Amino acid sequence: MRPHRTLTARGGLMLFSGVVALVCGFVIGQRELVGVGLFLLLVPPVSALTILGATDRVVHSRALHPPRVPAGTDTRVLVRVGNSSPTWPVSWVRIEDTLPVRLGYEPRYTVGHLAPRAVRDVTYLVRPAVRGRYPVGPLRVSVVDPLGCVRVTREVGGPTALLVTPPVVPLAVLGASDGSQGENSPRRSVTGAGEQDPIPREYRYGDEMRRVHWRSTAKHGELMVRRDEQHWREHSTLLLDTRDAAHTGEGPWSSLETAVSVAASVAVNLLDSGHELRLHTERGQLFTEHASGVLDGLATVEASEADSLYGGISTLEGARGSSASLVVAVLGALSPEDASALSRVRGSGLHVAVLCARAAWNTSEDTRRIAELLSANGWRVLPVADPTELPALWQQAISPGSSGPPGRSGFPPAANPRAGEVPLTPAAPHVPREGSR
Numbered sequence: 001m002r003p004h005r006t007l008t009a010r011g012g013l014m015l016f017s018g019v020v021a022l023v024c025g026f027v028i029g030q031r032e033l034v035g036v037g038l039f040l041l042l043v044p045p046v047s048a049l050t051i052l053g054a055t056d057r058v059v060h061s062r063a064l065h066p067p068r069v070p071a072g073t074d075t076r077v078l079v080r081v082g083n084s085s086p087t088w089p090v091s092w093v094r095i096e097d098t099l100p101v102r103l104g105y106e107p108r109y110t111v112g113h114l115a116p117r118a119v120r121d122v123t124y125l126v127r128p129a130v131r132g133r134y135p136v137g138p139l140r141v142s143v144v145d146p147l148g149c150v151r152v153t154r155e156v157g158g159p160t161a162l163l164v165t166p167p168v169v170p171l172a173v174l175g176a177s178d179g180s181q182g183e184n185s186p187r188r189s190v191t192g193a194g195e196q197d198p199i200p201r202e203y204r205y206g207d208e209m210r211r212v213h214w215r216s217t218a219k220h221g222e223l224m225v226r227r228d229e230q231h232w233r234e235h236s237t238l239l240l241d242t243r244d245a246a247h248t249g250e251g252p253w254s255s256l257e258t259a260v261s262v263a264a265s266v267a268v269n270l271l272d273s274g275h276e277l278r279l280h281t282e283r284g285q286l287f288t289e290h291a292s293g294v295l296d297g298l299a300t301v302e303a304s305e306a307d308s309l310y311g312g313i314s315t316l317e318g319a320r321g322s323s324a325s326l327v328v329a330v331l332g333a334l335s336p337e338d339a340s341a342l343s344r345v346r347g348s349g350l351h352v353a354v355l356c357a358r359a360a361w362n363t364s365e366d367t368r369r370i371a372e373l374l375s376a377n378g379w380r381v382l383p384v385a386d387p388t389e390l391p392a393l394w395q396q397a398i399s400p401g402s403s404g405p406p407g408r409s410g411f412p413p414a415a416n417p418r419a420g421e422v423p424l425t426p427a428a429p430h431v432p433r434e435g436s437r
Contacts, residue, residue: 003055003154011044011149018043047145048152050091054143055154057085058093058114062137068163068296071252074125075162077136081111082119090114092148095122096140098159102251103128103136128164129252131260131299135159165295166261169387171269172395174234174326174350200224236275236326236349238267239312243282244303246332248360255332255359260298261387262354263330266394267294270326282312309338316345325349329379332359339370343377351378352397357385 007015018040025033058081065076079097083090093111107124114120128134137159143152200213203223216224240263241247247256263279268291270277279286279294283304286297309331316327326349329342333356345351353374361367371381382393 003152005048006151006153007044008144008148008151010147011047014040014043014149043147044149047147048150051143051145051150051152054088054090055141055152055156057083057088057090058141058143058156059084060095060139060141060157062097062139062157062160064136064160064162067161068165069128070165070167071128071131071257072167074127077124077126079122079124079139080119081114081122081139081141083114083116086116089116089118090143091146092144094142094144096142097124098135098137098140098155099126100134102130102132103134103162126162128162130257131164131166133300134162134164136162163296163299165299166257166264167387168261168265168268168295169390171265171391172398173273174270174275174398200226234273234275234325235278236270236328237278237316238263238270238280239316239327239329239331240279240281240298240301241309241312241330241332242301242304243306243309243332245307246309246334246360247303247356249358253358255356256303258358258384258387259330259332259354259356260301262356262384262390264295264298265387265390266328266330266354267291267298275326278315280312280315282306282309284311285315309334310341313338313341313345316342327351328354330354330356332356333361333367334370336370339373343373343379346378350398351380352382352394353379354382354384354390357383 018037020037021033021040022037025031025035025037060082061080063078063080065078067075069075077097079095081093081095091113093114094108095111096106096108099106103126107122109122111120111122126136138155138157140153140155144150200216201224203212203225207225211225213224213226241259242256244256247254247259249255249257251257267277267279267288271288271291271294277288277294279288279297281301281304283306286301287293312329316329327345327347329352331342331353334342342353353371355367355371357367367383371383375381380397382390382397384390384393
């Protein structure tokens with residue numbers, strides 16, 4: 001960015017006074033007054049020459065500690081400003097860091113006089129309330145001449161990225177009661193051979209001698225060792241509803257942020273428990289190699305323009321023939337068609353549906369009917385208005401022999417429903433969501 005030069009209030013007043021003195025001196029014929037006017041007119045231009053190239057001598061660096069934080073926590077921004085010239089000082093420096101609106105007000109600091117090779121450190125805190133990737137910077141540097149008549153402003157450097165991940169709440173480990181996790185989890189041979197006659201492999205440097213299979217060694221004439229054993233790994237599938245039409249609200253209080261936080265909590269819990277996870281939205285699959293990668297991916301997930309959830313439901317239907325031990329769907333407002341399609345997803349594993357209570361539901365009656373439809377088809381329904389409500393509901397849903405939260409669906413029962421029938425009403429036209437806090 002090219003430097004932008006402006007007059008300060010003092011410089012403007014000096015020019016105005018110079019013009020007045022010059023005119024009055026000519027009118028009344030006073031040479032002394034004319035001289036004063038000329039002097040006042042020349043001071044700002046001469047002052048501007050003293051700071052020529054001063055902004056180019058101001059260098060800076062920026063560091064975020066840490067550069068990746070959960071929403072609602074602080075990160076410290078350290079800005080180091082210095083004078084790169086070994087000879088010329090910079091008279092008066094003021095800095096302003098550029099921040100997005102969601103990170104708060106842009107901080108302004110007066111650094112003051114910078115001697116040759118001098119360095120100053122400035123720190124401030126930001127607390128992002130909503131997940132996302134935010135640019136911090138560039139830095140706006142203002143230099144004023146020693147008389148305070150002219151200000152030169154320039155943006156230096158580029159922005160530094162701050163990654164804000166969704167908040168995560170701790171959840172109970174699935175299957176922890178049966179000792180299926182950690183060191184006590186079941187093991188199996190890579191080849192599936194029986195323990196009495198395992199299929200060995202050639203000895204490799206570093207293998208322990210206690211794993212040598214002497215019978216195969218004698219048969220092959222070279223050292224053979226038993227193959228490694230592996231933990232059984234559970235397979236789980238997680239569906240996150242990110243449709244814009246299914247959610248309402250803005251900022252940290254929106255139902256979409258609630259859904260993303262719930263999905264992040266479940267995903268981290270399953271990955272930390274040793275599950276192989278498939279994470280989908282209605283638009284496709286997300287990265288699930290490890291927990292930090294999942295959080296980084298969910299940090300930048302945006303609302304989609306899809307009208308139907310069928311793209312995500314089809315991934316669950318494709319997993320019916322697999323060995324998925326857990327299927328979790330984190331949902332916004334569902335239409336009767338999407339609810340019916342989701343209710344047909346069945347399997348041998350546990351199925352949990354998390355309904356965001358503050359989503360774009362038409363009426364509470366529609367919410368209750370959707371919940372009852374899913375419950376009647378084997379889903380354990382958890383109505384969640386805030387992520388902090390999830391741990392208790394999750395603990396009850398995954399408990400062995402549990403049929404889900406009280407009332408199965410977690411909603412009040414319908415008045416005199418006919419046996420075996422769950423009424424559904426067509427969804428009303430969607431009302432554009434309004435910001436709420």
